[in-house]
Amino acid sequence: MDYKSSGVNVEAGRAFVNRIKSSVESTSRPEVIGGIGGFGGFMRLPEGLRNPVLVSGTDGVGTKLELAQDYKSHYGVGIDLVAMCVNDVITSGAEPLFFLDYIATGKLGPDALSEVIKGIADGCKQSKCSLLGGETAEMPGFYADGQYDLAGFCVAVVDEKSIIDGKKIKPGDQIIGLESSGMHSNGFSLIRKVIALKKVNKDTCFGSDRKPLIDYLLKPTKLYVDLVQTLLQKKIPLKGMAHITGGGLPENLPRCLPNGLRAYINTSSWEKPSIYRWLSLEGDIPEIDLWNTFNLGIGFCIIVASENSQKVLEICHANSFNAWNIGQIEDQTADVDSRVVGLPL
Numbered sequence: 001m002d003y004k005s006s007g008v009n010v011e012a013g014r015a016f017v018n019r020i021k022s023s024v025e026s027t028s029r030p031e032v033i034g035g036i037g038g039f040g041g042f043m044r045l046p047e048g049l050r051n052p053v054l055v056s057g058t059d060g061v062g063t064k065l066e067l068a069q070d071y072k073s074h075y076g077v078g079i080d081l082v083a084m085c086v087n088d089v090i091t092s093g094a095e096p097l098f099f100l101d102y103i104a105t106g107k108l109g110p111d112a113l114s115e116v117i118k119g120i121a122d123g124c125k126q127s128k129c130s131l132l133g134g135e136t137a138e139m140p141g142f143y144a145d146g147q148y149d150l151a152g153f154c155v156a157v158v159d160e161k162s163i164i165d166g167k168k169i170k171p172g173d174q175i176i177g178l179e180s181s182g183m184h185s186n187g188f189s190l191i192r193k194v195i196a197l198k199k200v201n202k203d204t205c206f207g208s209d210r211k212p213l214i215d216y217l218l219k220p221t222k223l224y225v226d227l228v229q230t231l232l233q234k235k236i237p238l239k240g241m242a243h244i245t246g247g248g249l250p251e252n253l254p255r256c257l258p259n260g261l262r263a264y265i266n267t268s269s270w271e272k273p274s275i276y277r278w279l280s281l282e283g284d285i286p287e288i289d290l291w292n293t294f295n296l297g298i299g300f301c302i303i304v305a306s307e308n309s310q311k312v313l314e315i316c317h318a319n320s321f322n323a324w325n326i327g328q329i330e331d332q333t334a335d336v337d338s339r340v341v342g343l344p345l
Contacts, residue, residue, distance in 0.1 A: 049159045064183075086123075100134055183295075184245065
């Protein structure tokens with residue numbers, strides 16, 4: 001008996017590292033010291049920051065992975081993994097520096113996992129951060145052959161005086177909603193129940209263009225890093241930001257609001273993607289559960305003073321982002337506990 005006969009192929013692991021080396025190296029920033037293969041990744045802090053503060057975040061892709069593996073669509077979940085982390089850390093005004101990934105699998109499938117790494121690398125390049133290192137763990141008997149799970153870790157940096165923490169938000173400020181690219185990586189435990197109930201397969205089509213429904217569900221999460229950095233470089237005073245993930249607007253928007261304030265949402269200010277109506281009808285899902293589970297077409301929110309809202313919208317549109325003024329900030333009233341009002345909850 002040896003390690004290979006127990007299900008772990010060390011030689012295949014080394015070959016996999018060599019195979020993904022070019023993808024990893026393509027993400028390198030000037031601050032990176034050395035390459036992959038050591039016990040740790042090294043990076044200098046960017047120059048020009050007087051009081052640099054590191055911001056960290058971690059996340060996964062959730063049960064969207066089951067659909068991706070069932071339909072052999074691995075590249076997109078790599079982008080999802082990066083997006084779920086970097087879209088969180090940029091809400092503080094921070095610039096992503098580097099990303100780490102952890103992949104656990106039953107048996108190393110180099111073709112599928114290479115596609116995952118390509119997606120991770122592409123997500124890092126779009127976010128201008130380095131894929132500084134990672135780990136691939138072959139765990140036979142714990143995961144089934146061909147099955148894998150992902151975790152991601154991002155570190156960003158912001159000058160202490162430039163941290164965006166929501167403290168400057170006040171009544172009358174406007175909420176700019178940025179379009180999502182679809183379901184992102186949330187609510188898939190519910191989605192999977194619906195598609196199992198309706199016996200959805202690769203030939204099931206959806207929408208006016210009659211494209212495969214699975215392709216729509218597996219669209220990668222949109223990255224908002226470049227747009228937020230553009231707004232910051234143009235000296236637009238951003239007062240607060242929220243990444244709209246699981247829990248939707250009701251759970252995520254209050255995370256950037258000071259005590260005593262709430263958000264009023266005008267639900268008619270943007271068109272909800274038709275996929276949510278399909279889910280509601282086919283799964284008999286109450287509207288309240290849609291709002292409390294999905295992004296409903298809004299993947300990221302930016303709060304600005306009223307006089308800056310039009311400028312932000314213009315910059316979003318100039319950078320090919322659909323965006324809408326979806327509401328405003330109000331004083332919290334004693335008779336209403338909710339921090340987000342205007343929704344059919």
